Amino acid sequence: MRVTYSPEDGDEQTFDYNPNKLMSAEREALEKRTGKSFQEFSLGVIRGNALCRRALLHVLLKRQHPTIAFDDVDFCWDELTVEMTKGETTLMVERLREKKGNDDMIEALLAQYDSAPEDEGKARLPIAV
Numbered sequence: 372m373r374v375t376y377s378p379e380d381g382d383e384q385t386f387d388y389n390p391n392k393l394m395s396a397e398r399e400a401l402e403k404r405t406g407k408s409f410q411e412f413s414l415g416v417i418r419g420n421a422l423c424r425r426a427l428l429h430v431l432l433k434r435q436h437p438t439i440a441f442d443d444v445d446f447c448w449d450e451l452t453v454e455m456t457k458g459e460t461t462l463m464v465e466r467l468r469e470k471k472g473n474d475d476m477i478e479a480l481l482a483q484y485d486s487a488p489e490d491e492g493k494a495r496l497p498i499a500v
Contacts, residue, residue, distance in 0.1 A: 372416075372497045373454045373488060376428060378446060386431045388453075390416075390498060397430050404429075404441065413498040416453060417463070418476065424451060455480070457487045458494020466496065 377383040390413040393401075398409045404426045405412050415423030428451060429444040455463065460480050467473040467480075 372456070372459060373452075374427065374431060375452045375454070376432075376446065377450050377452075379450065384432075388427070388431070389495060391495070393430070401426050401430060410498065417455070417497060421448075424453065455483075455487060455497050456490045456494060457484060458490040459497040460484050460487050462494055462496045463498070466498075 372388045374386045374388045375383065376386075390409070401412050401423075402409055405415070405420075405422050407415060407423070412423050412426070416427055425444055425446075426441070428446070429439070429441050432439050432444060460483070464477050464480055467477050
């Protein structure tokens with residue numbers, strides 16, 4: 372996944388995000404901050420959960436700015452985008468089709484497919500497994 376932060380008063384920053392490549396301390400911090408298991412958190416990012424996306428941005432920014440506090444991470448909703456690649460979208464749709472009741476999410480993912488970036492290498496499932 373690609374996470375792009377474009378603050379009005381700063382430089383655009385793009386992060387490659389693979390939920391399975393976060394350090395254990397980062398995963399624990401995300402669980403503690405959001406009150407969700409890491410798997411629930413990773414689905415929350417895809418579903419557009421505001422707290423999940425803010426917590427993710429905090430972790431990503433903290434790698435470059437170790438002293439940044441969570442309360443310092445505040446952004447307008449249109450300043451943060453989370454994009455799945457075409458391959459990630461395909462894998463996610465396949466996973467969602469295995470369970471009933473995900474038609475709305477599948478429809479939303481497929482609507483974004485044509486504008487999704489191409490994969491650079493092998494696609495991976497964009498949620499924690």
